[in-house]
Amino acid sequence: MNPRWKVRPSESNWGDFGPDDELGRLNLITPEAVLRGVREVWEGRSICLSLPLNLPGGNVLNPRRHPPVLAPTRRDGRPVYNLPVDPDGHAHTDVVCDDAVTLHTQYSTQWDSFAHVGHRFDVEGNGEPVAVYYNGFRAGVDVVGPEDGAPPGAHRLGIQTMAEKAIQSRGVLLDLHALCGDVRQYVGYELLMRAVDAAGGDIQSGDMLCLYTGFADKIVAMGGAPDAAVLDSSCAVLDGRDERLRRWIVDSGIAALCADNYAVEGIPGRPAAEPCARLPLHQLCLFQYGIPLGELWHLSELAHALAAQGRSKFLLTAPPLRLPGAVGSPVTPVATL
Known part of the structure; x- marks a missing residue:
């Protein structure tokens, strides 16, 4: 039971970190998880994981988002x-x-907050779904739009909660580009496990998982004039409807999921019986389990540096802007090796 909901999604962790929790799986970034990341620092080398914030360029990838x-x-x-x-x-x-x-906060290298994607769900158990977000925070009450008669913004679940957490933990990089090349491929459980094995396994609670696909490299090469047709057919994306993949994400204990592509998962998601989420991995991560998503990270330099050393783990520091009420934020992630 919760003051905001009587029924939670059957597959979710709502309330597990407290009735008013706004951090979700970021709670798994404990001091021990941070120290595990610090122990991956061997040489004191820092690598920027952000694109220039004026990339991709234009608005062909998303017509409502524009360069700064x-x-x-x-x-x-x-x-x-x-x-x-x-x-x-x-x-x-x-x-x-x-x-x-x-600044459009989700134009380039970014974090999605839990207020970015919600769903209509019957939290009262009365057969009437209402718009809610992670842990049952309500649209119009906790996440307020211009039509709600109050200053718009995420009064709960805003990006500032992630900034206040000062996100830092061990990062684990999976090289999907090495397995898939430049072609668009929906990555399910079996292919992801091949990448996990290639990275040496050992993914632990509180780690942040980063997926290198090569997509951001193509954006950089296009020099601010992205070719949507090329990008739509390029590089690996997660298959958000693969149930074994979804279960692994839940069971792995990862605190965050980041990629160098546009949405981590494929858009559109594979066909499914309606009604359904258009972005099923966003539903699983942001709405059900409180796993933040990082998108359009620039991971090529890190991937090459790690490969040269035969390793996949590093210290990852990636707090967003401490911008109260925002539902997403630019981020300049830093990998320290």
Whole structure:
């Protein structure tokens, strides 16, 4: 029982971390999990795992998401860029630049918060599904839109909860590109287990799983002019409707699931009886179990560095922006080897 729900999804961990939990499986990142990641630091080498935030470029991958727009702030009607500073009438040698940005939070390398995808579910057990998010937080009450008569935003489950967790743990990289090459392939349980075996296994509770497919490499090569037809037919994606794969994600204890492709899973998901989730892995991870998804991470340098050393584990540091109420965030993940 919970003040927000009488019935939880049959496959979920709602309430397992407390009635008001907003961290989901990030709770599994314990001090022991962090120390396990620290022990993977052998040489003190840090690798940036973010694309430039103006990539992919344009809006062909998602028509509602656009590249960031930078502009100078203004002072007394003047743009503050290379602006001499004379605030008190005295001659000073300073010149100042100060900018603002219009930023679509899930345009490039990003985290999805649990408020990004919810579902209609019968939490009252009365036969009337309502729109809810992880742990039963309600649309219109906890995740508020412009039509709800209050300032819009995620009043619960916002991305700031992930920032406050200061996400850092052991990362495990699976090289799906080595198995699948550049062709689009839906990866189910058996193929994923081949990648796990190639990485030496040993995936533990609180680890963050990263999937290298080569997709972000293609985005970089396109130089800000993505070819949607090419990208739609390129590189591995998880098969979100593979039940054995879904069960492994749940049973593995991973705290987060990240990939260098557009949505971690294939879009669209494989056909299924309706009604169903369009993105079944998003439903499983964000809605049912509180497993955050990282998308469009740039993993090629890390994959090559790990392969050269015959290893797959590293320390991963990846807090999002501490932006209250946002449902997603850009992120600059850092791998330390």
